[in-house]
Amino acid sequence: MNSLSTQSEKVQVLHELLAAATHEASASMSRWTNGLINLSLDEVRELPLDEVVADLDLDDRLLTMVVLSLEGLLGGAMILTFDEQNARLLAAALLNQPVNQQPEWTDLEKSALTETGNILACAYMSALSRLIGEDLIPTAPYFLQDYGASVLQQALLPQAMSGDQILVCRTGFHRHGENLNWRVLFVPNHNLREAMEKAIRTAV
Numbered sequence: 001m002n003s004l005s006t007q008s009e010k011v012q013v014l015h016e017l018l019a020a021a022t023h024e025a026s027a028s029m030s031r032w033t034n035g036l037i038n039l040s041l042d043e044v045r046e047l048p049l050d051e052v053v054a055d056l057d058l059d060d061r062l063l064t065m066v067v068l069s070l071e072g073l074l075g076g077a078m079i080l081t082f083d084e085q086n087a088r089l090l091a092a093a094l095l096n097q098p099v100n101q102q103p104e105w106t107d108l109e110k111s112a113l114t115e116t117g118n119i120l121a122c123a124y125m126s127a128l129s130r131l132i133g134e135d136l137i138p139t140a141p142y143f144l145q146d147y148g149a150s151v152l153q154q155a156l157l158p159q160a161m162s163g164d165q166i167l168v169c170r171t172g173f174h175r176h177g178e179n180l181n182w183r184v185l186f187v188p189n190h191n192l193r194e195a196m197e198k199a200i201r202t203a204v
Helices: 003-032 049-055 084-095 107-132 148-160 190-203
Strands: 037-048 062-071 076-082 142-147 165-175 178-188
Touching (some): 003 037, 003 107, 003 190, 037 049, 037 178, 062 148, 076 148, 084 178, 107 142, 107 190, 178 190
Antiparallel strands (some): 037 165, 062 142
């Protein structure tokens, strides 16, 4: 078996591991949104560093985001991206109020989105922690409006220092079966990726 097929199989098994975590996160998201939103793992891919931003279609558009990272050696970043309209709709639904038409986000709206990120990250990392047998501790999420490509490039720096291949996990949001223009990008660092691969080898 050549190294390419071995690597391909490894990414496929990582997909299965991350799909299990996404399933738990989806259940938490459904409870948080009263059954409105669920999640699916769209893909787990290993890409050359210089292709990641283009492949994920993050250009110079201004996006609404919730960003958090993992503390410790087993690190990484999770980025929730929203288009403006759907971010406003989610905030309004969570707050049970009309959609805010003002250009500025209120503190309550920001809090609703960051709590969404917190619930999602805690469920996701709790599932991954059980799977790899190590504690994963997410930082407090923060609300951000910035250019998606720039934020992702910052998240990729720890991985870029340990190699030129980047593991990116992309998760989609769905509302009553409709695909929404929201995404979750999870980028584990080199140490966390090794821990996941070790868990896979042990399970096999």
